[in-house]
Amino acid sequence: MSKGHPQPAFVLVRPQMGENIGAAARAMWNFGLDRMRIVAPRDGWPNQRAVAMASGAGRLLDEAMLVDDTAAALEDCHYVFATTARMRGMTKPVYTPEEAMRVAAKKIGAGEKVAVLFGPERAGLENDDIAKANAIINVPVNPEFASLNLGQCVLLTAYEWQRNRIEVAPVRDEMAGTVVAEQIEIEKLAEHYEQRLGDAGFFFPVGKEESMKLNLRNMWSRLPLTRADVQMLHGVMRQMVRWKERG
């Protein structure tokens, strides 16, 4: 398995135990994945326990991108999956690992950058992290007993990537010729709207402010916006502000 073949990045968000980071690296490398990103690991970095557990997959830790927040980990990504055990009424597509990695293989085959977010051991991903994702991955476990840990969740997702990679040849997307917006562009669009709508008094009443912002962010991240869409939506908002300022 050649290093550096096109593949999704696996992003560990605020992982707690070094052992689990190492186990995730091993799980990934078992299935030929070697692009790990780590957001704000609880015990700092580098982590000797992670290194000890990773053993033969230590290179993934050496080469991992270390960042302070989830947004920074996703800047260059076009499509983001969030793994979660709980469905929280988020209006995003929900995929099994199999379906998700099939979608990922298609997008990667079309030249997009794809990331998968994995939450911290106990709490899982926060709503703010999930709001940055285009879709959810949910492993269909026993409803009476759902106890997959971080390493296991990474393992199953990596396994499905490998299964689908064998089957899927690069294909051209039906939106060939358009440029899908990168995560950082979506983030800036969300910020722009949030700020201007804040100025305009949109987030009202005060108690609903956070959930309104979250809904809006969820919408932006879920929609398959092109770079041109993002520019147009910026233009829409700028024009409304200009209009207001002209009085």
Next chain:
Amino acid sequence: MSKGHPQPAFVLVRPQMGENIGAAARAMWNFGLDRMRIVAPRDGWPNQRAVAMASGAGRLLDEAMLVDDTAAALEDCHYVFATTARMRGMTKPVYTPEEAMRVAAKKIGAGEKVAVLFGPERAGLENDDIAKANAIINVPVNPEFASLNLGQCVLLTAYEWQRNRIEVAPVRDEMAGTVVAEQIEIEKLAEHYEQRLGDAGFFFPVGKEESMKLNLRNMWSRLPLTRADVQMLHGVMRQMVRWKERG
């Protein structure tokens, strides 16, 4: 998931660490499997480390069949798989976990009893154990790095059992609980934006007016907007207009 539905038995052959036995129990029960058999565990039985690790899946350990040798674990079985990382020139069918669990589901559906053998942590199954199997299960891992442990091998096999058991995939509404906007709603949204942006002087210069409107309409109709999205986008525009009108 009802206890006792027809399923394969998972047989741990001479497992060494109690933690791994407990992890195997958890991995199984995550996917609705609860029939464990244990052959000559190195540290005796019961094993407190296994119990501690199994936590919510402790029942599997209580109910596990404990035997002295592999033959005794397989007495009532019609068809046996052996999991192994190495192909040792045995003239048996070799299946991926997916294929194997598909075969298992068919045989179990036809009333046969099926078992899957998992070897001890380091050494794996011995040739004598493998000789008792009808077929081999081999997980297609990275040839440069094959390091699945016992719990992970059990996890992937149990996961594939569960995937195959759901013969007709439950219809997963892509966006459970959300209502996709109807065409008329998209049309009204497009009109609303077009009108207000017209008031605000967005469609400028005059010669580009039509193509700008077309781009905007193309975007609205291409995006997979939900009814909630449409309402929010109406709200965004209404608020910007209200802000302007307040002066």
